[in-house]
Amino acid sequence: MSSKEQSLFQPALVSEAVKQAFVKLDPRVMFRNPVMFTVEIGTVVMLLVTLGLLVRPDAAQGSFGYNFTVFLVLFLTLLFANFAEAIAEARGKAQAESLRKTREETPARVIDEKGNVSSVSSSQLQKGQVFLVEAGEIIPTDGEIIEGLATIDESAITGESAPVIREAGGDKSSVTGGTKVLSDRIKVVVTTAPGESFLDKMIALVEGASRQKTPNEIALTILLAGFTLVFVIVCVTLQPFAEYSNTPIAISAFIALFVCLIPTTIGGLLSAIGIAGMDRALRANVITKSGKAVETAGDIDVLLLDKTGTITIGNRKATHFWPAPGVDERQFIEFATLSSLTDETPEGKSIVELAREKQVSPEVLQPRLQGAELIKFTAETRSSGVTLTDGVRIRKGASDAIRQLANRANQPFPQETTQRVEAIASNGGTPLVVSENDRVLGVVELQDIIKPGIQERFARLRNMGIKTVMVTGDNPLTARFIAEKAGVDDFIAEAKPEDKMTYIRREQQEGKLVAMMGDGTNDAPALAQADVGVAMNSGTQAAKEAGNMVDLDNDPTKLIEVVEIGKQLLMTRGTLTTFSIANDVAKYFAIVPALFMVAIPSLRALNIMGLHSPQSAILSAVIFNAIIIPALVPLALRGVAYKPIGASALLRRNLLVYGLGGVLVPFIGIKLIDLLVGLFV
Amino acid sequence: MTNELLGIGSMYLLTLVLALPLGAYLARVFRGEKNLLDFMRPVENGIFRVAGIDAQREMSWQQHMLALLTINLVWFLLAMLILCTQGSLPLNPDGNPSMSPDLAFNTAISFLVNCNLQHYSGESGLSYLSQIVVITFLQFVTAATGLAAAVVVFNALQSRTTEKLGNFYNYFVKSLTRLLLPGALLIALVLAFNGTPMTLQGKQQLITLQGDSVAVSRGPVAAMVAIKELGTNGGGFFGANSAHPLENPNYLTNAVENIALCIIPFAMVFALGFYLQRRRLAYMIFGVMTIGFMALLAPTVYYELHGNPAITSLGINQNLGALEGKEIRFGAAASAYWSITNTVISCGSINSMHDSFMPLSGMNQLLGMMTNAFYGGCGVGLLNFFAYLIIAVFIAGLMVGRTPEFLGKKIEAREMKIAVIVTLLHPLLILAGTALAAHTYAGNPTEYAGWLANPGFHGFSEMLYEFTSSSANNGSGFEGLGDNTPFWNISTGVVLLLSRYLPIIGPVAIAGLLARKKYIPESAGTLRADTATFGVMVLTVIIIVAALAFFPALALGPLAEHFGLY
Secondary structure, eight states, X not given: OGGGXXXXXXXXXXXXXXXXXXXXXXXXXXXXXXXXXXXXXXXXXXXXXXXXXXXXXXXXXXXXXXXXXXXHHHHXXXXXXXXXXXXXXXXXXXXXXXXXXXXXXXXXXXXXXXXXXXXXXXXXXXXXXXXEEETTOBXXXXXXXXXXXXXXXXXXXXXXXXXXXXXXXXXXXXXXXXXXXXXXXXXXXXXXXXXXXXXXXXXXXXXXXXXXXXXXXXXXXXXXXXXXXXXXXXXXXXXXXXXXXXXXXXXXHHHHHXXXXXXXXXHHHHHHHHHHHHHHXXXXXXXXXXXXXXXXXXXXXXXXXXXXIIIBSSSOEEEEEEEOTTSOHHHHHHHHHHHHXXXXXXXXXXXXXXXXXXXXXXXXXXXXXXXXXXXXXXXXXXXXXXXXXXXOEEEEEOHHHHHHHHHHTTOOOOXXXXXXXXXXXXXXXXXXXXXXXXXXXXXEEXXXXXXXXXXXXXXXXHHTTOEEEEEOSSOHHHHHHHHHHHTOSEEEOSOOXXXXXXXXXXXXXXXXXXXXXXXXXXXXXXXXXXXXXXXXXXXXXXXXXXXXXXXXXXXXXXXXXXHHHHHHHHHHHHHHHHHHHHHHHHHHHHHHHHHHTTTOGGGGGGOTTOOSOHHHHHHHHHHHHHHHHHHHHHHHHHOOOOOOSOHHHHHHHHIIIXXXXXXXXXXXXXXXXXXXXXXXX | OHHHHHHXXXXXXHHHHHHHHHHHHHHHHHHTOOOTTGGGHHHHHHHHHHHTOOTTOOOOHHHHHHHHHHHHHHHHHHHHHHHHHGGGSSSOTTOOOOOOHHHHHHHHHHXXXXXXOOSSOHXXXXXXXXXXXXXXXXXXXXXXXXXXXXXXXXHHTSSSOOSOOOOHHHHHHXXXXXXXXXXXXXXXXXXXXXXXXXXXXXXXXXXXXXXXXXXXXXXXXXXXXXXXXXXXXXXXXXXXXXXXXXXXXXXHHHHHHHHHHHHHHHHHXXXXXXXXXXXXXXXXXXXXXXXXXXXXXXXXXXHHHHOOHHHHTTTOOOTTOOOTTBOTTTHHHHXXXXXXXXXXXXXXXXXXXGGGSOHHHHHXXXXXXXXXXXXXXXXXXXXXXXXXXXXXXXXXXHHTTXXXXXXXXXXXXXXXXXXHHHHHHHHHHHHHHHHHHHHHHHHOTTTTTTTBSSOHHHHHHHHHHHHHHHHTTOOOOOOSBOOOSHHHHHHHHHHHHHHHHHHHHHHHHHHHHHHHSOOOOXXXXXXXXXXXXXXXXXXXXXIIIIIGGGHHHHIIIIIHHHHHHO
């Protein structure tokens, strides 16, 4: 999705964010963020002090210019924090809007109960109304096909150019507003009321109107509020201490100390990090229904993956022809091809493909099928084939089905073929036996093709501590073979929808969090039961309602990305909290000596940074405190890179970078700023 | 100097060597497994039968805390009654008077909360009955209370989901019968053989070499001093505590007392490891505590051994170190070691005058009480550490990209709230108390001149120390502070009450809440709490949250004094 990558600070978004930064100064908005709210109070106090100095100069409080500068820097701190949140919102909104724009103001042809067709704007479509779309038209809104079948170009949403087929009934009945019908004509029932589509919900989430703090965010806010309170105590009690020691402290110094010590860095970036997480999910074309879902994804212990499409490429392919003893190979291939030419299944097509590779031309064989009777596969016969006009019956099917035919006709089922069938099955393949007039000709071997690179992805997941489970309709033997080859940890063979549910419940009972992806209506209960349920956009409405995320790309490997986005989100919060708190060490050493060294000269020894003067020290600390917020905005928006190197190694790495870094950076930063400020103060 | 260092080194090592097997033994005792002192079972069963307690009844964390608070209330009333009437009760050979109600209140609270801040002198303030039935009794049961609370946390941290966390009375009684009583008996025997009195007779009259007639106070001292140290209580039989020659006659008794006060806090950390079968976790905790302890100990020993530069400048030989306020029979190093062990561990007994230590040593004593989690008090030290641990787990958990979990249990908003309140309480009580005192004094220095023996920075340290000691439930005094005034009695009394029960209930509540949660098996993505990296994280949290919050206050006290002196 390279087209969707954009620079972090697009001019249009920045100007909107700057505007929002001022709007968000409203105390009613600030109150949601206790850390920054206290900064706002401090800023107001500084403003009053500065104004007071205009009226009545007071040497104890320092010059007007100095106090005004402190006020200005505090004000900037607030704006920076608001800007961080606003830019994250703006980016998320822009992303969502670009998706939404595609579906606005498209005329829809609504059919009422009597069958009358009228034109209605897409934005006025009500839930339950039925509309008609034909080839070449844009689908006006999300819905479910109730009649017909169509090829649809979904590239506007997914970026995937190959058209997809959607049809009434079954699991592929959903259509998305903004996509284009390429062929045929469908009747669609509207499934969402205006303004309530998943995208609308997501935009509301990003905008903050319905954004609720996630449990982790709440716990972190409590911790940050605790830190803030500690420093309220530290700063308030400092006044009587100073009174005792006859060291008058200016109001600006109190407020500077307080603002520097409270965790403003993480406090200012906290909501931006959360929004950026949802935004990153959206960039991966995943719509999340809540911020919590993204976070939970980071905690996932077990991942349920469908075999087809995720672990293997689409469907099974023919890989080998094994003629029975005494049967000419070429003859066998010809019969196998004949039985498959009319077979539209991917397996059938792959047999034709393989035959062509073996120099058996399907085109040459095609005429022999003239007037032939086609036998469709049924669950009862478990075989398919053709009966040619000359009466030759060619059948292709599971080995026991063909064995029955042979037995009934008193034909032998060769020992070699039996062995071959077993060998193929134990290798994870599917054997298809071909017969001519109930005489066994040989076995076609079908194999699953495992996606390249999938083993590495599973190894990566294993390093994250996530157990992968393959869900497949295959028999246990085949399933085990593919599971081992692909490197998944466990599998559910011959899976029925309720098996997924049972598996999820069992894992959850052991305290694990489970994620799964699904599309069908019969997946809906499992999607709802899973801690993270990602529904494919092509899936049924029921599946989409049940899950807590919708993947617009219908890409089954998306789960892995979602997990990493969740982990990144939590890590970004954790590392920036550590950084913010570690900063305090340097700030103490900048401000505490500045507070006392005039009255108590011996405390100059604590001025280990050798800062120019008390006033320059305080200004430098506040300036550093302010500019570190915008400096970290890119990190907050992009997220800290996740590396699956095990929790302890990850902690060591992050502790070194953000903990030790958090101690050292402000020492350097404050000293540098002081060198500059020292020129003026 | 080398001998002195060898002395404190062997004290530490010997404590460690004894604490490991004791930890294993305690884990067996509290898990209810077969152990050495099973012959005490009839005694315990007798106690339960008499008290009508079903020791098998499993309790939730709330029931545990209710039991704890109930028996504490009963002890308080009992103590008040005896202290107020001791003058007319038996076992009062010296004819000491009954306590006034306000002093009785102060004393009862102080011993009830295992703090042992004393606003009286034992020689003249208490009858032997009070010394035995109030003081020594409370010193046993409050230590057992702390141990029982810690065991509730042990129980709650197991890998399972439950509300049932064992029986409080069972843990409490076993702490007494299997640990405190036999341990104190051993120590008391050593003390008695070295000259510590153990008698019910009154003062002894004797004629000194100069021909003066003096009356020397004595009493059932050895028994009381033993539990004073072993139970990390710290309140002395005599006013001078373990600096008094009868409480602490020689270097050997000094070593025994010092080992006694350290051994249970050490052993409880190991007991946690044995109990949960997570020995590495115990070693991580012990490692963090030891690094913190050593960081406070090393500079203290250094500065005490090197003497006071102001005295050196007078041309006085200080080869033996800074000896002002110290006992020559212990020396500078052993006094420094004693002072740091007694402040990191909330024992608070003293064998020298903390007021006379070098400024940075005083700061280290303060920091030991401010962090209050390097080893810490009997059982409660581990509880304090637990609150820091939860905060560290939370931040570290986020840093590895998972909802934070500790030993398979998720840490969420409620646990965070409690941990934050517990860690917040300590700086609040210390700083607010000191601020109140500083403001009062600064408002009228002449009226309150009696408070501070030394005005200026040192005076500030004296006030800061008094509140820190109270809030840490330590009980030692910096001295030099005229603390027997209504202001100090009331303010420290309030601090004492708040700082005992909340820091016990908080961690037990967190553990109880965690125990109820689903147990999540560990995976490669789970943060392990038993690694050195995580240890660094916990230490950092303790330094930044606990220690740095006091930086401005310390700058105005010991730091200003230090930089003025050197």
